[in-house]
Amino acid sequence: MINLKSLLVQNLFERKSTNPWLFFVLALGWSWIFWISAAILSHFGSTVYVTALHYIGGVGPLVAAIFLLYRTQTREVQRGYWRKAIDFKRIGIRWYLIIIFIVPLVTALAALVDILFGGQGGQLETDILLSQPLGILSFVVFILLFGPIPEELGWRGYALDRLQAKRSALTSSLILGIIWSLWHLPLFFIDGTYQYNLSFGSIYFWIYMLDMIFKSILYTWIYNNNRYSTLSAILFHFMINLTGELFKLTEAAEVYQFILWIILTVLVLMIWSPQKLIRGSTGRT
Numbered sequence: 001m002i003n004l005k006s007l008l009v010q011n012l013f014e015r016k017s018t019n020p021w022l023f024f025v026l027a028l029g030w031s032w033i034f035w036i037s038a039a040i041l042s043h044f045g046s047t048v049y050v051t052a053l054h055y056i057g058g059v060g061p062l063v064a065a066i067f068l069l070y071r072t073q074t075r076e077v078q079r080g081y082w083r084k085a086i087d088f089k090r091i092g093i094r095w096y097l098i099i100i101f102i103v104p105l106v107t108a109l110a111a112l113v114d115i116l117f118g119g120q121g122g123q124l125e126t127d128i129l130l131s132q133p134l135g136i137l138s139f140v141v142f143i144l145l146f147g148p149i150p151e152e153l154g155w156r157g158y159a160l161d162r163l164q165a166k167r168s169a170l171t172s173s174l175i176l177g178i179i180w181s182l183w184h185l186p187l188f189f190i191d192g193t194y195q196y197n198l199s200f201g202s203i204y205f206w207i208y209m210l211d212m213i214f215k216s217i218l219y220t221w222i223y224n225n226n227r228y229s230t231l232s233a234i235l236f237h238f239m240i241n242l243t244g245e246l247f248k249l250t251e252a253a254e255v256y257q258f259i260l261w262i263i264l265t266v267l268v269l270m271i272w273s274p275q276k277l278i279r280g281s282t283g284r285t
Contacts (some may be wrong), residue, residue, distance in 0.1 A: 020162040023064050023178050027154055028265065031060030035186035042191035054190060058146060060183070061154020079236040081230075085157060090229040099222060099232060103239040106264065107247055110257035114250055122249040143245065146239035155180055156223050157230035169220050170274035176214025204251070207258045214265045215240075221268050221277045 034057030042050045069078055084090070091099070111121035155176060163172035187195035187204065198204045219233050226232040249257060272279055 018162055018165060021160045022131065023068055023154070023159050023162070026064035026067065027061045028061050028105055028179070028204050029060075031057040031183060032186055033057070034060075035190065039186055039189035039191075042189075047192075050190065050192065050244075054187075054193065055146060059150040061158075062150035065154040065158035081157060084228060085153060085230040085234070087229065088231060090227040091232050091235075092226065095222065095226050095232065096235075099235045099239060103236075103243045104247075106251065106257060106260050107243050108261055110253045111247075111249060113256045113260075114253035117153050117252070119252045122247055123245050125248060140242070143241050144234075144238055147241050148234045152230055152233040152237055154158045156219060156233035160220060160223065161228065164220075164224075169224060169277040170217065173217040173220040173277075174213060176220075177213035180216060181212040184209075184212075202256065207227075207255065211258055214261050217265050217277070218261075218268065221272060224277050225272075225279075250280060 003170065034053045038050045038053035038057065065081075069081055073081075107122075115121040160172060160176055163175055167175070184195060187193045188198065188200040190196055195208065198208055219236060222232050222236050223229060268277070
């Protein structure tokens with residue numbers, strides 16, 4: 001006898017398989033449950049539990065992507081999903097150079113502008129590099145595992161394709177950027193996080209939130225021009241986080257950096273088509 005309830009559930013997931021909104025609900029739901037709990041506990045000094053909840057919440061995009069991938073997609077789609085995350089040949093040499101150097105260049109330029117206006121620019125965190133040279137590898141692995149990999153396997157690896165299926169690259173980037181920034185909101189209430197120190201509602205809070213929306217366009221630009229490579233997004237995210245850890249800008253330089261990212265985003269939109277953010281033909285495989 002056919003189980004009508006099972007058929008209805010299966011049909012629901014099949015119809016939702018190309019709909020990114022279910023992914024967003026699951027990703028935010030998972031992360032916010034753990035992060036809100038962490039925010040409450042952080043004000044009672046439960047450091048170990050707060051740290052655990054913080055990291056568990058951070059894998060929300062990955063958990064949502066994996067659940068939907070294996071619940072609604074074919075094996076061919078599943079293999080393609082992982083192939084996009086590990087195939088380094090999808091990324092051209094020129095794009096590797098862009099991914100590796102664009103963030104340090106923008107950061108250095110922001111520091112230089114600050115210095116020209118009488119500021120201090122920033123400070124290179126040499127302690128990280130010199131105090132424990134053998135620990136650099138673990139430092140790099142830590143940055144990869146807690147941010148770039150679990151986030152990009154969800155945001156760009158799963159959601160972006162589904163947004164672009166019915167929308168332009170620019171519109172998809174803006175939608176994803178807004179949700180991506182909102183996803184971080186609970187972190188502003190967890191004592192001890194980077195976001196908490198920015199102070200909710202401050203000018204640096206707004207810079208942080210808006211920065212992700214503009215950068216989301218750049219992520220799509222890099223992702224689309226490398227045959228929809230999730231690995232390219234992971235590496236770009238990694239360079240942003242690594243540069244931020246190694247070079248601490250002054251508050252003024254942070255503002256200049258934000259302005260520079262906006263200028264770069266506008267230039268990309270002017271040169272590349274907002275419809276696809278691609279010049280020439282790049283096949284989807």
